[in-house]
Amino acid sequence: MTITGAGTADWFDVKGTVPTPKNAKRLKDGTIGLITGLFLLVALLVLGIVVPLLSPFEVEISIDTPFLPPSGTYWFGTDGLGRDVFLRVFSAVYLDLGVALIGVLIPFCLGTIVGIGLAVSRSKTLNAVAGSIIDGINAFPLLVLAIALIALLGPGLQSVVVALSVTNWARYARLARTRALVVKQQGYIEATQTLGYSKPRTLFKHLVPNVSSETTAYALSDLILVILLIAGLSFLGLGAQPPTPEWGAMISDGRPNFQVAWWPVIFPGLALCWAGVSLSFIAEGLTRRERDVKS
Amino acid sequence: MTATPIGSGVESAVRAQEGEDGPRPQPTWEKVLRRTGRAIIVAFWVMVVAFMLIRLSPGDPVSAALGADAAPDTVAAARKALGLDVDPLTQFWNYLTGLFRGDLGASLISGVPVTEMLRTNMPVTLWLIFTSVTMTLVISLPLAMFIAMARIPGLPYLFRTLTAIGLALPSFLVALILLYQFGLIWQVAPIFGYDPTFPANLQYLWLPSLVNCVVLVPVLSRVLYSSILDTLEEEFVETGVVRGVRWNRFYWLYVLRPSLAPTVVLLSYMMGVMVGSTVILEIIFALPGIGRELVTAVTMRDYPVVQGIILVFGILVVFLSLIGDIVASLLDPRVRLT
Numbered sequence: 001m002t003i004t005g006a007g008t009a010d011w012f013d014v015k016g017t018v019p020t021p022k023n024a025k026r027l028k029d030g031t032i033g034l035i036t037g038l039f040l041l042v043a044l045l046v047l048g049i050v051v052p053l054l055s056p057f058e059v060e061i062s063i064d065t066p067f068l069p070p071s072g073t074y075w076f077g078t079d080g081l082g083r084d085v086f087l088r089v090f091s092a093v094y095l096d097l098g099v100a101l102i103g104v105l106i107p108f109c110l111g112t113i114v115g116i117g118l119a120v121s122r123s124k125t126l127n128a129v130a131g132s133i134i135d136g137i138n139a140f141p142l143l144v145l146a147i148a149l150i151a152l153l154g155p156g157l158q159s160v161v162v163a164l165s166v167t168n169w170a171r172y173a174r175l176a177r178t179r180a181l182v183v184k185q186q187g188y189i190e191a192t193q194t195l196g197y198s199k200p201r202t203l204f205k206h207l208v209p210n211v212s213s214e215t216t217a218y219a220l221s222d223l224i225l226v227i228l229l230i231a232g233l234s235f236l237g238l239g240a241q242p243p244t245p246e247w248g249a250m251i252s253d254g255r256p257n258f259q260v261a262w263w264p265v266i267f268p269g270l271a272l273c274w275a276g277v278s279l280s281f282i283a284e285g286l287t288r289r290e291r292d293v294k295s
Numbered sequence: 296m297t298a299t300p301i302g303s304g305v306e307s308a309v310r311a312q313e314g315e316d317g318p319r320p321q322p323t324w325e326k327v328l329r330r331t332g333r334a335i336i337v338a339f340w341v342m343v344v345a346f347m348l349i350r351l352s353p354g355d356p357v358s359a360a361l362g363a364d365a366a367p368d369t370v371a372a373a374r375k376a377l378g379l380d381v382d383p384l385t386q387f388w389n390y391l392t393g394l395f396r397g398d399l400g401a402s403l404i405s406g407v408p409v410t411e412m413l414r415t416n417m418p419v420t421l422w423l424i425f426t427s428v429t430m431t432l433v434i435s436l437p438l439a440m441f442i443a444m445a446r447i448p449g450l451p452y453l454f455r456t457l458t459a460i461g462l463a464l465p466s467f468l469v470a471l472i473l474l475y476q477f478g479l480i481w482q483v484a485p486i487f488g489y490d491p492t493f494p495a496n497l498q499y500l501w502l503p504s505l506v507n508c509v510v511l512v513p514v515l516s517r518v519l520y521s522s523i524l525d526t527l528e529e530e531f532v533e534t535g536v537v538r539g540v541r542w543n544r545f546y547w548l549y550v551l552r553p554s555l556a557p558t559v560v561l562l563s564y565m566m567g568v569m570v571g572s573t574v575i576l577e578i579i580f581a582l583p584g585i586g587r588e589l590v591t592a593v594t595m596r597d598y599p600v601v602q603g604i605i606l607v608f609g610i611l612v613v614f615l616s617l618i619g620d621i622v623a624s625l626l627d628p629r630v631r632l633t
Contacts, residue, residue, distance in 0.1 A: 033456075033459070132336060132337070132339075132340045133340060133343075133344070135336075135337045135340060136337060136339075136340025136341050136343060136344045136609075137344055138567075139337050139338075139340075139341050139567075139609050139612050139613045140341070140344065140567070140605065140608065140609045140612065141566075141567040141568065141570045141571035141608060141612060142567065142568075142571060143571030143572070143574060143575075144570065144571055144574065144586075144589065144605055144608045144609075145348075145605065147574070147589060147590065147593055148348055148589075148593070148601050148602075148605045149348065150593065151592070151593035151596060151598070151601050152348070152349070224462065224463055225568075228463075228465045228466075231465055231467075232465065232466075232467055232575055235467050235575070236574075236575065236578065236590055237594070238590075238593065248465075248467075251467065251468060251471070255471065258471060258475060259475070259479060262475075265468075265471060266472075269465065269468035269471075269472075272465050272468065273460075273463060273464055273465070273468070275463075276462075276463025276464065276465070277459070277460050277463045279463065280459045280460065280462050280463040281459055284455065284459045
């Protein structure tokens with residue numbers, strides 16, 4: 001475990017001499033990450049269906065003494081109102097992931113359309129004004145702007161989705177616009193004009209798919225951020241409201257009694273990490289595989 | 296970033312800036328000036344967005360704040376006090392001129408001017424950001440350098456896996472666990488309170504900064520790591536090896552300095568995320584910063600305070616990313632600022 005300095009040339013890999021087996025191994029690494037991520041995600045989604053179906057307990061109704069530690073009956077213990085934490089954690093899977101998915105899809109579509117529209121349009125004033133508004137929105141931290149919008153809309157998950165749509169589209173728009181400007185210069189777009197393709201055909205069959213491949217890659221990593229953001233907003237009491245099983249709200253709910261009972265806080269937190277880590281592995285695996293194919 | 300033809304090591308890359316060899320890149324002062332100009336334009340749009348946010352709200356902010364059963368006279372008086380009784384353009388003009396006079400309005404609840412609130416609470420937030428960035432850099436630089444240079448089989452793989460996990464950790468959960476462990480079990484950190492004087496405040500800030508590190512170090516060290524790998528393939532590094540440059544000069548000047556530029560650009564981009572997470576951290580650690588004021592104002596529906604604070608947050612991020620970009624261009628003159 002030595003760091004060899006300059007002068008001893010053995011640390012230095014000359015580009016191009018890397019043997020193929022190493023490349024083959026890197027491809028496998030990306031695949032392992034991808035498979036692990038997919039496995040974790042599918043497992044979480046399956047548990048999200050199975051646990052609420054098979055559990056003998058009720059999600060929102062007290063069933064036993066508060067703060068019972070994890071045991072054979074209550075695997076994750078009971079929370080401050082005597083509800084089964086195990087059931088509540090897995091009841092929240094589809095709520096958390098679903099809201100996050102909607103919160104990514106709406107800005108994704110909106111931003112891609114606006115971005116491509118700006119890149120295609122010839123109006124300079126439109127581009128200047130819209131570009132400045134996009135920059136202005138992007139300058140705000142997402143969480144801060146979302147909090148401010150929720151101040152206007154009132155707390156709740158619908159407000160969170162609206163706030164995300166209003167703020168996050170600008171990031172996609174900027175990405176799509178930059179990408180569309182590059183794609184527009186490519187030979188294959190020029191070729192469609194030479195071949196006399198109609199404008200809609202060029203736009204929807206050639207420009208849009210090439211732009212959205214880029215924004216899709218961003219959307220995947222954005223999904224992780226949005227999951228954390230939604231849980232964070234609920235933790236602040238601005239998203240999902242208490243009786244609803246939602247990870248951030250559950251953590252916030254258990255927080256005052258953290259010293260007495262750690263389980264109502266830690267288990268929802270672990271579920272949140274589980275969701276994030278599985279997506280993070282998928283994103284990581286995909287990018288690494290893509291890089292391998294390219295090189 | 297555009298590549299400059301490099302003939303004789305990193306010094307020539309640095310010299311190229313003065314136009315001694317290679318195609319003449321943008322002079323530094325011109326880059327800085329252009330970037331500052333763009334920052335000012337963005338700051339203007341930040342003001343516009345902060346202004347529009349409240350006006351575009353569904354329903355009347357004033358009656359929402361005062362409650363549905365407030366007397367019409369009270370509502371009318373409050374509207375007048377907020378300057379909401381004139382047409383939108385005049386409102387915008389009053390808002391802009393108010394900004395330049397340093398007047399951000401006053402709280403609907405307590406009547407305290409927003410600027411007064413900022414004066415007491417802003418330093419806490421700024422300190423938290425400063426200590427977080429410093430700690431992140433202190434951890435990330437040696438970490439990424441070590442993993443890129445120490446050729447231990449499997450280490451980069453472990454590093455990527457761990458950072459992929461770190462990317463997905465919610466900061467509020469990390470904050471709760473660390474606060475419990477350090478504050479209550481080991482009792483090495485205060486669990487609430489703040490001391491505004493300089494050396495004493497670090498005692499309150501190191502733990503929240505550490506939480507920010509858990510979020511930022513994975514992102515930053517990852518980019519720095521791949522950036523160091525890219526730098527190692529540059530010709531000037533090869534030149535350095537051939538010349539037998541002393542190891543500390545080699546690491547700092549040949550490898551680290553050019554690798555830092557993309558990292559600093561990313562750091563300036565991450566400022567938004569970090570400023571956002573300070574809001575949550577200020578609440579968990581009970582620090583009297585503006586993030587906590589923001590959430591209080593949101594729950595009280597105190598619109599002038601919300602407007603003032605998000606404006607300050609927006610301007611803060613614009614300013615921080617301006618600094619980041621300028622530092623990046625000073626570190627690696629090949630960086631082009633738009």
